[in-house]
Amino acid sequence: MKKAPSLAALILASVAGAWSADVIVERAPSRFEGAAFAPAAPDATMELAWDNGRYQYFTCWYSGNGVWAGNDFDVATISTNISILKYKFYTSGNWPNEGWDGVGVGFYNFVGGVPGSVIWPTSGKSHFFKPSGGILNPIWAECDVNWRCPFTKFLAAHDQIYNYLQCDPCAVDDNYVFRGHSWCYWDRWMSFKEMVGLEPYHNLMIRVVVDDTTAVAPTSLGRVKALYY
Numbered sequence: 001m002k003k004a005p006s007l008a009a010l011i012l013a014s015v016a017g018a019w020s021a022d023v024i025v026e027r028a029p030s031r032f033e034g035a036a037f038a039p040a041a042p043d044a045t046m047e048l049a050w051d052n053g054r055y056q057y058f059t060c061w062y063s064g065n066g067v068w069a070g071n072d073f074d075v076a077t078i079s080t081n082i083s084i085l086k087y088k089f090y091t092s093g094n095w096p097n098e099g100w101d102g103v104g105v106g107f108y109n110f111v112g113g114v115p116g117s118v119i120w121p122t123s124g125k126s127h128f129f130k131p132s133g134g135i136l137n138p139i140w141a142e143c144d145v146n147w148r149c150p151f152t153k154f155l156a157a158h159d160q161i162y163n164y165l166q167c168d169p170c171a172v173d174d175n176y177v178f179r180g181h182s183w184c185y186w187d188r189w190m191s192f193k194e195m196v197g198l199e200p201y202h203n204l205m206i207r208v209v210v211d212d213t214t215a216v217a218p219t220s221l222g223r224v225k226a227l228y229y
């Protein structure tokens with residue numbers, strides 16, 4: 001097995017199956033030092049998430065262009081026409097390099113149990129997003145979307161774009177039980193559980209903030225919160 005550059009506690013792992021890239025991961029310093037809780041959302045919003053708020057690894061790939069990571073969400077109990085306000089992912093500006101590089105954000109429809117085609121941006125091309133400011137410590141990076149989604153089930157994802165070391169990583173939480181909603185794309189979409197070297201952690205820390213003032217009926221709100229949390 002090859003060795004990754006000596007940055008913190010890096011582990012290099014080959015990816016199984018059709019996944020031909022190499023993934024690099026940095027483990028959280030400890031369960032407690034790695035705690036990563038999202039800030040409370042404003043009253044007018046709801047945050048959809050599958051992660052538990054604590055990261056186990058940061059991940060990135062040697063060849064990042066065209067490598068996507070994302071979570072699927074089903075908002076059928078909220079609305080058939082929901083407003084998506086923000087895309088969020090837990091990331092770090094101080095690993096694998098010192099500074100922000102940016103990612104390409106996109107939403108995909110979800111047909112037949114797998115991600116389909118790009119539905120946002122409507123141009124079919126990803127939206128470039130680069131965290132700003134001087135904060136390099138692990139943070140929830142928030143990309144404004146402000147788009148009314150015509151589908152009840154969708155995938156929220158981002159393209160790494162750049163190659164290692166000049167890239168922004170994405171976190172995997174410390175829950176060893178796979179929730180079954182995280183995905184990655186190289187030459188095909190596949191469950192993130194197929195990633196080798198992250199076992200048994202495979203839940204991506206990717207979230208979506210939606211407007212719950214116009215879309216959520218009081219009778220369905222409890223079911224939605226129970227579903228995602």
